Amino acid sequence: MKKGIDTLQSKIAEAWKGGGEHRIEHQHQKGKLTARERIEVLLDQNSFEELGMLVTHRSVDFGMDKEKYYGDGVITGYGTIHSRPVYVFSQDFTVFGGSLSEAHAEKICRIMDLAVANGIPLIGLNDSGGARIQEGVVSLGGYADIFYRNTLASGVIPQISAIMGPCAGGAVYSPAITDFIFMVDHTSYMFVTGPNVVKTVTNETITSEELGGAMTHASYSGVAHLVAENDVECLQSIRRLMTYLPQSRLEKTPKMAYNLQPSEIRPVLNTIIPDNPQQPYDMKEIISGIIDADSFYELHANYAENIVIGFGRIGGQSIGIVANQPAHLAGVLDVNSSKKGARFVRFCDAFNIPLLVLVDVPGFLPGKDQEWNAIITNGAKLLYAFSEATVPRITIITRKAYGGAYDVMNSKHIGADFNYAWPSAEIAVMGSKGASEIIFRKEIAGASDPVAKLAEMESRYADKFANPYLAAERGYVDEIIEPQKTREKLLKSYAVLRNKQIAAPTKKHGNIPL
Numbered sequence: 307m308k309k310g311i312d313t314l315q316s317k318i319a320e321a322w323k324g325g326g327e328h329r330i331e332h333q334h335q336k337g338k339l340t341a342r343e344r345i346e347v348l349l350d351q352n353s354f355e356e357l358g359m360l361v362t363h364r365s366v367d368f369g370m371d372k373e374k375y376y377g378d379g380v381i382t383g384y385g386t387i388h389s390r391p392v393y394v395f396s397q398d399f400t401v402f403g404g405s406l407s408e409a410h411a412e413k414i415c416r417i418m419d420l421a422v423a424n425g426i427p428l429i430g431l432n433d434s435g436g437a438r439i440q441e442g443v444v445s446l447g448g449y450a451d452i453f454y455r456n457t458l459a460s461g462v463i464p465q466i467s468a469i470m471g472p473c474a475g476g477a478v479y480s481p482a483i484t485d486f487i488f489m490v491d492h493t494s495y496m497f498v499t500g501p502n503v504v505k506t507v508t509n510e511t512i513t514s515e516e517l518g519g520a521m522t523h524a525s526y527s528g529v530a531h532l533v534a535e536n537d538v539e540c541l542q543s544i545r546r547l548m549t550y551l552p553q554s555r556l557e558k559t560p561k562m563a564y565n566l567q568p569s570e571i572r573p574v575l576n577t578i579i580p581d582n583p584q585q586p587y588d589m590k591e592i593i594s595g596i597i598d599a600d601s602f603y604e605l606h607a608n609y610a611e612n613i614v615i616g617f618g619r620i621g622g623q624s625i626g627i628v629a630n631q632p633a634h635l636a637g638v639l640d641v642n643s644s645k646k647g648a649r650f651v652r653f654c655d656a657f658n659i660p661l662l663v664l665v666d667v668p669g670f671l672p673g674k675d676q677e678w679n680a681i682i683t684n685g686a687k688l689l690y691a692f693s694e695a696t697v698p699r700i701t702i703i704t705r706k707a708y709g710g711a712y713d714v715m716n717s718k719h720i721g722a723d724f725n726y727a728w729p730s731a732e733i734a735v736m737g738s739k740g741a742s743e744i745i746f747r748k749e750i751a752g753a754s755d756p757v758a759k760l761a762e763m764e765s766r767y768a769d770k771f772a773n774p775y776l777a778a779e780r781g782y783v784d785e786i787i788e789p790q791k792t793r794e795k796l797l798k799s800y801a802v803l804r805n806k807q808i809a810a811p812t813k814k815h816g817n818i819p820l
């Protein structure tokens with residue numbers, strides 16, 4: 307037996323060496339952790355159990371039969387985060403640059419299958435040069451096996467991707483199908499083709515950072531949801547994200563213990579909206595005034611900043627927040643903000659996370675750029691996502707709710723459960739000036755002082771429509787509430803929506819305007 311145990315231990319020791327000391331050192335020099343070190347930071351202490359440690363590739367071409375490493379460039383297994391199980395894979399860049407071979411793909415597929423069958427989230431730590439070039443089509447097949455599983459698992463279990471090194475070619479499409487993408491600033495890159503191919507095909511000269519660095523994807527493309535300064539921050543951020551999520555679509559969202567305070571009134575909320583309706587304010591101040599202290603977890607913070615999305619808690623209960631941001635482009639809805647909001651709403655709906663929607667929106671952004679980039683189709687994504695959501699849905703109109711954007715932003719008409727407005731709300735087809743110029747055109751043109759006439763008509767229109775009372779008379783708004791009482795109202799409202807169940811019409815799946 308001793309001999310057998312010695313053999314086992316020497317194989318385990320070899321597996322732990324990955325691609326060897328000098329490659330590990332190189333990884334550290336780049337400011338990156340190794341695949342195993344990352345798992346240590348991600349999971350609860352000593353909770354990791356590895357599967358497939360001794361797997362090797364089967365390739366023989368180009369001398370590959372003489373170069374084999376246990377694990378074949380990916381560590382797979384399971385462990386816990388805050389005592390709840392997760393499956394995890396972590397690509398090992400020290401072994402063939404973390405590239406994906408047939409055996410490497412099989413290891414990932416195996417834990418994906420286990421994660422889905424058991425209703426447990428999947429976390430992928432990606433650090434890969436893409437398809438293992440020496441294996442050719444076999445590695446392409448391996449990628450497709452993973453993409454297929456990612457798609458089938460979508461909406462069944464949460465899938466989280468961290469990009470922790472260069473991810474090229476096939477290495478980007480699996481993360482793209484998952485729910486959230488984290489990137490590490492200055493050490494992670496995502497692109498379908500790197501700068502060299504770009505130069506050859508389009509004659510464009512561009513750096514990796516500019517083409518597919520973390521800030522590029524966090525601000526321009528919107529591919530990345532969160533950027534971390536380094537590996538440790540990234541992994542800790544994933545641990546925090548997991549506290550808001552259920553294990554699978556069959557579970558309710560986690561609820562932290564919360565004792566109702568003697569007073570849940572938040573006086574600060576009465577002071578945030580400026581007297582001048584044209585003046586901006588920061589919607590994030592309202593969010594933090596409403597939700598549990600320090601519970602806001604913002605996603606896509608640098609992309610389409612005119613809409614704010616993220617998780618929070620109310621009375622310990624996870625919620626998904628979608629809010630117009632008047633401090634950026636007056637909170638207008640445009641192509642990017644509609645896409646950003648829609649995908650988040652669909653995630654929350656798939657995983658039973660109640661929605662809170664805060665509205666201060668002047669409308670959709672007009673213009674050729676928006677029309678040519680399909681604001682019609684993209685705006686419809688947000689409309690569709692809210693309309694099909696069956697989770698508890700509450701809306702608060704803090705100020706403007708104009709035009710089609712009023713309808714889209716989780717209005718009563720498209721299935722919201724409770725719609726509240728603050729006294730500062732303005733709910734109308736359009737702003738007073740634009741409306742007066744159209745409907746009082748003749749009176750204004752015929753007036754001895756057209757400017758004064760416009761101002762008079764504008765003020766009449768505003769008195770009539772720029773308030774929440776007509777909507778309240780119709781029942782489109784359930785109640786007009788004092789801002790400081792909002793949190794108290796929400797605690798009660800979510801409590802009576804907790805068991806909400808509505809039967810969606812039977813169909814295979816809808817056809818969201820993609």
Ligand code: HXC
Pocket residue numbers: 329401402403404405434435436437438439440446449472474475476477479500
């Ligand atoms: C096999 C690979 C590899 C790959 C890297 N290596 N990529 N081995 N297949 N795809 C190996 C290198 O030979 C090297 O081995 C080690 O990994 C580290 O690579 P370096 O180049 O030294 O590292 P670095 O300078 O950091 O550059 C990393 C990199 C670069 C940017 C990822 O290696 C690179 O451009 N690789 C190729 C990327 C690519 O074109 N992949 C195929 C995409 S096509 P040694 O022995 O020296 O340590 C694809 C199709 C799928 O993925 C499509 C599905 C939709």
